[in-house]
Amino acid sequence: MSLFLLEIRQLAEIEAMAASKKLITREEWEKKLSDVKIRKEDMNKLVMNFLVTEGYVEAAEKFRMESGTEPDIDLATITDRMAVKKAVQSGNVEDAIEKVNDLNPEILDTNPQLFFHLQQQRLIELIRNGKVEEALEFAQEELAPRGEENQSFLEELERTVALLAFEDVSNCPVGELLDISQRLKTASEVNAAILTSQSHEKDPKLPSLLKMLLCAQNQLDEKAAYPRVNDLSTATLEDPAV
Amino acid sequence: MEMDSLPNGNNTAGTPISATATATANPAPPQSSNLPQLTESLKLEHQFLRVPFEHYKKTLRANHRAVEKEMSAVISGVTEAAAADLSPDDAVNHLNSLVCRLQGLKRKGFYSFDFLFAVLSLEEGSRAEHLQAQKCRVRLDHLESADAENMSEWNNTRMKRILVDYMLRMSYYDTAVKLAKSSNLQDLVDIDVFQEAKKVIDALQNKDVAPALAWCADNKSRLKKSKSKMEFQLRLQEFIELVRAENNLRAITYARKYLAPWGATHMKELQRVIATLAFKRDTECSTYKVLFEAKQWDYLVDQFKQEFCKLYGMTLEPLLNIYLQAGLSALKTPYCYEDDCTKEDPLSQEAFRTLAMPLPYSKQHHSKLVCYITKELMDTENPPQVLPNGYVYSTKALEEMAKKNNGRIICPRTGLVCSYTELVKAYIS
Known part of the structure; x- marks a missing residue:
């Protein structure tokens, strides 16, 4: 009996909470939104920031001409950065290292982890192409000395060299190193390092703003029922469930 | 008599070892009536039975595999011959070669083959199997023979077995063989297993x-x-x-x-x-x-x-280590490490002290007072008495001394002379 009473009380509390949540109608909400003013220049800067960071150089050039928004870095460097990224993604790591050094020799000098990961990727490519002797020589000459200096490099090196022990990569516990996703991961790391060297953020601002929107909505959900943006791609307001 | 596994042995066999081993050899005689008193002692004999039994099982398995291999070869040979279109002469030759193969098996001691009745029967009778079954039997008999009358001889044999086990584990094979031979212990030790x-x-x-x-x-x-x-x-x-x-x-x-x-x-x-x-x-x-x-x-x-x-179900440490550790931990007390520890105590010797170092102290709930003179326990029947110089001896020892010396007592440790009447009785709480 007491259990039943307890459940009744809990239900009552939930209802009271729901009742205490402020309900904001679509009309009120849209009025509040229309009162917020956003400058066109700010919007254009956000778009330009996105195009530059993601490397859409031609689109950025056209957008500059059409909107008059100036990018905060030289657009020519984007082409170089994207060439590096593309080289890594297609497995031409040597070419990528050369291009990075042409762009800014300090990038690899000041970032030993990035350099190790590029060398590791190069070893992976040699193993992928069945160049066993070359892979061994490369591991001995280039990677082992760096592994000795750093425990985390050593573990990465162990995992990579272990690929040599498996003819059938589908049964290899470290087989994911040969996946395309590993190339993308390395390419993304190089891309971020180049952007940092150009005093530019590693990530575009637009996705960050969208994350903030979702975060703010989640916090507001606790206090009010309001028209929500559930689908970011359409940005449609959806009425609150009453 | 089910064998308990040793602390660091592992009796994985579900069946009591002795029972299984007995079944493979001759039926056992009735158990000795003295065995209940020996149970504790025999608990330590787990590997004594387990090793030959495991060896026996291993040989059986190996023989069985060899037999199956030969048999399947012969059967497939017969099947092929039946399927093939052979002339009578070829068929006879083919069958003869199969017969020879089976007779070869018989010579190895695995089978008997009766060609007239075309019966293939498997015989569990290889020499190795027989010897190992015999070894299990001998060891069971040895355990059965342990009783109060021959305990000292039996313990002496056990001591030698333990030493041979130690030598074998330490790779002193020749010494082990010599000791086993001279003491006639070949069937009671595992030389053949360790040779492997x-x-x-x-x-x-x-x-x-x-x-x-x-x-x-x-x-x-x-x-x-x-x-x-x-x-x-x-x-x-x-x-x-x-x-x-x-x-x-x-x-x-x-x-x-x-x-x-x-x-x-x-x-x-x-x-x-x-x-x-x-x-x-x-x-x-x-x-x-x-x-x-x-x-x-x-x-x-x-x-x-x-x-x-x-x-093979052996302890991971040599039996000698296990027995020594058990004995030393039973004897080890803080007193053993003091300068006036009696020479009769094994732990008065440096070698034993070193061995006992990592072992726990013996759990003594009550002090045991032993008389310095008679080496007998002092208790209510034979209470301790204190001399004026503070040294304590048993009443029995002091009475005998007083009888011999006209009522005078001479302290064996300090040379103090006093009268029997000066002694004070001590009480053990």
């Missing part, structure tokens, strides 16, 4: 893994059941030797064939060893340098000894 281990150990000490790998193959199913890593570790060592010799491509081929299958369960160790390809034999990187050291072979020897003992 000796071959593998000698090979490993000579940096040769082939006999050890063959041993792993012979015992594959049982090693797999106990989740043994022995074969894997041998393979790793063989890989290391290829890297040491700078046969890198051969090492990779070897790894793909013999190491890759272990990747799912032992990837961490596998990775570490494969990485030696990048670091080479002269590396200064401690992680890999250790893998090229000679002591890796010593680890393999130790590992093999452990696996071998586990397989």
Whole structure:
């Protein structure tokens, strides 16, 4: 009996909470939104920031001409950065290292982890192409000395060299190193390092703003029922469930 | 008489060992009536029965496999002959060759073959099997023979068995054989079993893994059941030797064939060893340098000894160590380490003190006072008495001394002379 009473009380509390949540109608909400003013220049800067960071150089050039928004870095460097990224993604790591050094020799000098990961990727490519002797020589000459200096490099090196022990990569516990996703991961790391060297953020601002929107909505959900943006791609307001 | 497993033995067999062994040999005589008093002592004889029994089972399995192999070959030969379109002469020749094959089996002692009735019957009668069944029987009889009358002789035999076990485990094979022969203990010790281990150990000490790998193959199913890593570790060592010799491509081929299958369960160790390809034999990187050291072979020897003992249900430590540790921990008290510890106490000797160092103290709920003169216990029947100089002796000893010396007492430790009337009775609380 007491259990039943307890459940009744809990239900009552939930209802009271729901009742205490402020309900904001679509009309009120849209009025509040229309009162917020956003400058066109700010919007254009956000778009330009996105195009530059993601490397859409031609689109950025056209957008500059059409909107008059100036990018905060030289657009020519984007082409170089994207060439590096593309080289890594297609497995031409040597070419990528050369291009990075042409762009800014300090990038690899000041970032030993990035350099190790590029060398590791190069070893992976040699193993992928069945160049066993070359892979061994490369591991001995280039990677082992760096592994000795750093425990985390050593573990990465162990995992990579272990690929040599498996003819059938589908049964290899470290087989994911040969996946395309590993190339993308390395390419993304190089891309971020180049952007940092150009005093530019590693990530575009637009996705960050969208994350903030979702975060703010989640916090507001606790206090009010309001028209929500559930689908970011359409940005449609959806009425609150009453 | 069901055998309890030793603390570091492992009685995995579900059936009481003695019962199974008896069934394979002759029926046992009725148990000795003295056995209940000996039960505690016999609990330590687990491996005494277990080892020959395991050896016996192993031989049976090996013989059974050999028989099955030969039989399936003969049967498939007959089937082929039946299916083939042979002339009568060819058919007779073919059957004769199969008969010869079976008679060869019979000579090996596995089978009898009665061609007239075309009956193939399997005979469990190889010489090795028979000898091992006999050994189980002898050991059971030896345990049965333990009773109060011959206890001292029986214990003496046990002492020699323990010493032989120690010698065999320490690889003093010739000494072990000599002691066993001179004491007529051949059936009560496991020389034949340890000879099998000796071959593998000698090979490993000579940096040769082939006999050890063959041993792993012979015992594959049982090693797999106990989740043994022995074969894997041998393979790793063989890989290391290829890297040491700078046969890198051969090492990779070897790894793909013999190491890759272990990747799912032992990837961490596998990775570490494969990485030696990048670091080479002269590396200064401690992680890999250790893998090229000679002591890796010593680890393999130790590992093999452990696996071998586990397989035969032996204790992992020599019995001598176990008995010594049990005895010393029963005797060890803080008093043993004091300067005036009596010479009769084994722990007054440096060698025993060293052995007892890691052992716990004996759990003594009450002090036991032993008279310095008579070496007898002082209790309410024979209470302690205190001399004026503070030394304590038993009433019995002091009364005898007073009788001999006209009522005078002479302290054996300080030389003090006093009258019997000056003594004060002490009480044990």
